[in-house]
Amino acid sequence: MNSRVFQIGILLAMTATNSHAQEALSDDKYVPREEYEQLKEQFDALKAEVDKLKTTGQPQKPRPDDTVKTPTTEYQLTEQERRSRDQVISDIVENWQLNQASLADSSKFLIAGYATAGFTDQEGEDSNFSAKLVPVFLWKLNDRLLFEGEVEFELENVNGASETEVNLEYANVSYLLNDYITLGAGKFLTPFGLFGERLHPAWINKLPDAPLPYGSGGLAPMSSVGFYMRGGVAVEETKFNYAFYVSNGPNLNTATATKAGTLIFDNYEDINNNKAIGGRVGVLPVPEMELGYSFQVARVAPDGFERVDAVIMGVDFSYVRYIDALGGIVDFRAEWVFSDVENATFDPAGSLGFGPLTFDNKRHGGYVQLAYRPSKNSSEILRRLEFVTRWDMIELPSGAPDETDEQRLTFGLNYWLAPSTVVKAAYRLGNKENNAEDQNAFFLQAAVGF
Amino acid sequence: MHRRFLIPTIVLVLAGVLAIGVSGCSVRAPGQGITPQDGSVLQAPVPVPKEGAEVWADNCMRCHNIRPLTSYSDAQWEVVVHHMRVRANLTAVEHKAIVEFLKGAN
Numbered sequence: 001m002n003s004r005v006f007q008i009g010i011l012l013a014m015t016a017t018n019s020h021a022q023e024a025l026s027d028d029k030y031v032p033r034e035e036y037e038q039l040k041e042q043f044d045a046l047k048a049e050v051d052k053l054k055t056t057g058q059p060q061k062p063r064p065d066d067t068v069k070t071p072t073t074e075y076q077l078t079e080q081e082r083r084s085r086d087q088v089i090s091d092i093v094e095n096w097q098l099n100q101a102s103l104a105d106s107s108k109f110l111i112a113g114y115a116t117a118g119f120t121d122q123e124g125e126d127s128n129f130s131a132k133l134v135p136v137f138l139w140k141l142n143d144r145l146l147f148e149g150e151v152e153f154e155l156e157n158v159n160g161a162s163e164t165e166v167n168l169e170y171a172n173v174s175y176l177l178n179d180y181i182t183l184g185a186g187k188f189l190t191p192f193g194l195f196g197e198r199l200h201p202a203w204i205n206k207l208p209d210a211p212l213p214y215g216s217g218g219l220a221p222m223s224s225v226g227f228y229m230r231g232g233v234a235v236e237e238t239k240f241n242y243a244f245y246v247s248n249g250p251n252l253n254t255a256t257a258t259k260a261g262t263l264i265f266d267n268y269e270d271i272n273n274n275k276a277i278g279g280r281v282g283v284l285p286v287p288e289m290e291l292g293y294s295f296q297v298a299r300v301a302p303d304g305f306e307r308v309d310a311v312i313m314g315v316d317f318s319y320v321r322y323i324d325a326l327g328g329i330v331d332f333r334a335e336w337v338f339s340d341v342e343n344a345t346f347d348p349a350g351s352l353g354f355g356p357l358t359f360d361n362k363r364h365g366g367y368v369q370l371a372y373r374p375s376k377n378s379s380e381i382l383r384r385l386e387f388v389t390r391w392d393m394i395e396l397p398s399g400a401p402d403e404t405d406e407q408r409l410t411f412g413l414n415y416w417l418a419p420s421t422v423v424k425a426a427y428r429l430g431n432k433e434n435n436a437e438d439q440n441a442f443f444l445q446a447a448v449g450f
Numbered sequence: 451m452h453r454r455f456l457i458p459t460i461v462l463v464l465a466g467v468l469a470i471g472v473s474g475c476s477v478r479a480p481g482q483g484i485t486p487q488d489g490s491v492l493q494a495p496v497p498v499p500k501e502g503a504e505v506w507a508d509n510c511m512r513c514h515n516i517r518p519l520t521s522y523s524d525a526q527w528e529v530v531v532h533h534m535r536v537r538a539n540l541t542a543v544e545h546k547a548i549v550e551f552l553k554g555a556n
Contacts, residue, residue: 108529109529110526110529138530138533139529140528140529140532146529146533146536148533148536174536176535176536176542179541179542179543180542182535182536182539197537198537198538199513201514203514204513204514230536230539231539231541232538232539232540232541232544233541234541234544239541241538241539242539243539282539287508287509287512288508288512290512320512329511416515419515419516419517420515420517449514
């Protein structure tokens with residue numbers, strides 16, 4: 001069978017080549033006699049082969065009119081040919097089925113995520129290597145439903161023992177209700193500002209660390225448990241987008257001497273019945289520029305404590321664009337977070353040893369970051385380089401136990417090996433208000449988004 | 451508040467404003483945004499139908515570098531863009547245009 005197919009292939013190829021030759025000659029409209037004869041011969045041979053195939057390829061069941069149609073010179077396949085033909089067919093079918101199956105699988109499921117390896121050397125602290133693996137599981141259940149889940153594996157030192165810490169960063173299901181509304185529920189990255197939801201993955205973040213208003217001790221939520229509604233709409237050239245949510249909301253720290261008055265955002269089990277409501281609205285007057293406003297209101301004190309409401313607000317600005325005059329991409333981000341927690345008296349009876357303590361519980365912090373990558377430079381090395389600088393700060397209420405206003409200025413140099421693979425080096429000049437010593441730090445980080 | 455960071459901050463803000471100013475003057479050539487951020491070292495320029503390509507370029511480099519068109523199969527791009535529609539609050543029209551473009555270009 002194989003050799004037969006091969007023969008036919010050659011014949012077809014020859015005919016094809018010849019027909020090209022004919023085309024080339026078509027100017028003078030005529031072909032020499034020999035060529036015509038040769039072609040005719042080939043054509044007849046091909047026709048005979050096709051006829052033969054037709055009959056042998058027929059279903060085995062005899063049909064009433066078979067007698068009429070089957071040419072008397074039917075070619076009989078030998079037993080061996082028949083077997084190898086069947087083998088080829090079943091191989092093809094099997095392969096096709098396998099392909100279909102794997103296609104069906106991949107159309108639903110995708111593993112993405114990122115990994116990092118880092119080195120930090122900060123004044124006043126021991127230098128340290130670190131590593132992180134953060135797989136993202138995406139499951140498109142159908143055209144409307146999507147599951148996204150992210151797990152973070154991180155090396156940690158807990159009480160002197162090395163451990164691998166596992167965190168469920170998010171796990172939620174979203175449903176595209178219509179063109180403008182998507183609904184979802186579960187644990188999700190909080191749509192507040194830019195960094196938490198959009199910039200924190202290490203292959204996206206242009207510096208190895210998080211800016212002050214975010215991360216541990218930060219002012220803004222990074223993830224929330226609850227449900228959300230979000231979407232976007234375009235009005236002529238201007239685009240608007242929104243994301244609103246109801247979640248467990250943050251907890252007020254009332255019992256720890258050094259942290260009284262701060263908000264704990266990792267709240268997987270609410271401490272009261274009042275949920276947090278929050279969201280962000282963004283507007284893009286042109287595609288490369290976005291302005292955003294975020295808010296969250298929540299009742300944050302645990303049951304049994306006096307009533308305390310917290311209002312957090314944020315403003316953000318992004319501008320990302322290739323600029324011809326600079327021969328590269330400019331990425332400018334700025335955001336500010338304002339946290340206003342109602343005044344309360346902590347440890348009112350003094351039984352915890354640090355009260356009664358009260359202060360005006362308002363905080364704010366933000367950052368301004370500028371990055372430039374000469375993506376059109378003639379030198380490949382320069383094209384892969386990116387220069388980053390960020391200034392960030394946080395200001396805490398005077399009288400608060402953790403009051404240490406902080407300002408930092410970071411310079412970073414990144415080398416992009418691929419669009420989501422980068423090696424970053426950064427030097428951070430840091431300064432805490434109440435600390436005579438500087439907190440300068442040097443960072444190295446390799447990040448791969450996959 | 452410390453004064454020592456005042457000058458760097460002003461410089462940083464000015465640089466940002468300047469960058470935006472400069473870009474305001476430079477005319478936006480059609481499709482210019484589709485230049486991959488890796489400076490096209492890792493991927494040949496692809497001839498693409500304009501509209502889907504522009505929607506893709508306008509949206510997909512806002513938060514992170516654009517990944518090569520060949521990084522994923524059609525089916526995988528569908529999952530990715532669905533994911534990004536939710537994350538970036540894209541409109542249904544953008545979602546569709548980008549999926550079509552990516553399927554035609556990978």
